[in-house]
Amino acid sequence: MNSHQKLAILILRLMAAVWTAFIVLGWSMYAIEAAAGVNVQHYPAHTVIGNMAYIVVGVLVLIFSKPIGKWLGRDLGDKA
Numbered sequence: 001m002n003s004h005q006k007l008a009i010l011i012l013r014l015m016a017a018v019w020t021a022f023i024v025l026g027w028s029m030y031a032i033e034a035a036a037g038v039n040v041q042h043y044p045a046h047t048v049i050g051n052m053a054y055i056v057v058g059v060l061v062l063i064f065s066k067p068i069g070k071w072l073g074r075d076l077g078d079k080a
Contacts, residue, residue, distance in 0.1 A: 004076040009069030012061060020058030023051055 034040050061068070 001070065002073060002077050005070050005073030008073045009065050012065040012069050012072075016058045016061035016065060020055055020062065023055050023058070027051060 030040060
């Protein structure tokens with residue numbers, strides 16, 4: 001595995017982790033406020049489903065970051 005592939009894997013993992021953590025944090029705060037009885041805005045089903053899909057995409061990118069990174073970095077730079 002060349003350095004470009006390793007860098008691509010690192011960037012993918014970092015982006016996916018930040019992406020997923022941000023969305024999960026937002027919805028966790030919403031759920032805690034709703035459970036505590038705070039008057040919160042109720043979102044339509046398509047908004048909730050869309051955000052859950054974003055979380056799934058982030059987790060899938062985390063899981064498959066190594067093969068995606070190898071694919072993105074192939075044929076670049078130092079060949080071993």
